[in-house]
Amino acid sequence: MKYVLKLYITGQTPASIRALENLKRIMAEELSQEYHLEVIDVLEDPVLAEDEKIIATPTLVKSLPPPLARIIGDLSNREKVLLGLDVVSNRKEVRQ
């Protein structure tokens, strides 16, 4: 199933940029399949944040595949991001 992700940020802050970079790198390295990523700037569109009850930014929301999950922070810890996304690491599989 295709991954559907939403990344909520507030403006182009260092944390926002870092989160986006981290995410793209992790996805490229760990996920072989395609994914859909939408970046939502809460400052520009607070209503979208309202729907998802976003309090903290950056927040990554994985809507598909289920279950719904969210990862809060700049995504600097690869293991935690993978855990949150429920992605089995490619590398680990290779190693095994």
Add this chain to the structure above:
Amino acid sequence: MTQTVHTDGPVKKIVTGIPGFDAISMGGLPKGRTTLVTGTAGSSKTIMAVQFLIHGMQKYDEPGVFVTFEETPIDIRRNVGSFGWNLEQYSNEGRLAFVDGSPEPGQSTVETGNYDFSALLARIESAVKKVGAQRVAIDSVSALFSQFADAGVVRRELFRLAAGLKQMGVTSLLTAERLQEYGDIARFGVEEFVADNVIVLRNVLEQERRRRTIEILKYRGSAHQKGEFPFTISPDGIAILPLSAMELTQKSSNVRISSGNEELDRMCSGGYYRDSVILVSGATGTGKTLMVTTFLDNGSKCGEKTLVFAFEESREQLLRNAIGWSIDFRKWEEKGLLKILCQYPETLGLEDHLLWMKKEIENFGPTRVALDSLSALERVSSVKSFREFVIALTAHLKAKETAGLFTATTVSLMGGTSITETHISSITDSIILLRYVELMGEMRRGITVLKMRGSWHDKAIREFEIDDKGMHIGRAFHAVSGILAGTPTRLVLAEQERMGEMFQRK
């Protein structure tokens, strides 16, 4: 309460509209600032937060934003619906906006790396702009600590939140939980970040009864009443009883009204004052309820509306008693001149009794109110709250220029004072004592006017009898002493003469 902004020193305040709060806070909440409301679970923090917004929208045309971290907006709407607050309607009218930060159950959350609450701030700001909010309520920040793992980050971000709210120029009320009624101000040290103003709500178990109080702990740069004030959750929300804040500004009336007994009127030099509160104290069966009955009957005869709160006897019993003294209460009831309200003292806390009584007095508009008996109410409360209750009720009656007749039951049959009397005698204007007098193997009854503020009164202890026409006051007890002490003794004539001489000789 006609203006929205009070000037009080350097800090302006906005009138909240919460009954009593504006009195104890001397004008309301500090305008443009954040006030922290802390309390244990169930101390009505959420109700206060919602009520702050509701009154703003209802009375002062000040739109509001409600930020919730605990319950969902749907739950809140449902929970406060019982107060007649229709949040949905305000939302539809565009005067109220919710910012929902309630936790999403069943959703896994992982934290990795730095984050802040910029999104929350942006959402609040957008909601404030959308409805043009002047009031913001946030309930409760303590819940944020369970949503986010890093308490340090939450604290830092709350500090930013408070700063952000200040910048938006809104007056905000922020709730936080505490674990003990008397202990740390709030969990997680929240108060350090929004410490300008702190209000504590308490819900203390006192004599097997919950007693709610509110205290303004801190109001930086601004005057306020100090100490705890009792409040109650009425059908219209929180109502604070600012007893100690009450001022003695009652008008006093020189008009006299009849007690319903001519001789007693003479003893009081023409009757009770129109706006006075009279305490009738006596042992059981001395005729207290009879005095209540004639007092009310006389009022109705003059075409006045009278109201009695009975805490010891049922309506039927009162009607039957009255008939026994040739008074037809039913007739007055039918004419709408009399209202009998009965309730068990135990059914409500004193604060709620007071609220109920004030409401009934307000609705019926009587000129005479009787309460039979105060002692029954005293049984269900502490000395302090009982005194506060009597003060508040007395003040309410006086403000309305209503005469009040309260009864109190003495513990012992002979002599003695009632506990009630000791606690409130200074509050009432007049005190009438009814006492049993045991003389020569016979039980007789005596009546005396112990005190009557601002008026001459008969100082003698007079004998009285009760028959099917009511009370008949006769002559003073002669050559008897020690009646009030409960040990009546007949003085021998010679001794009496000697005593007379003693005082004449000087």
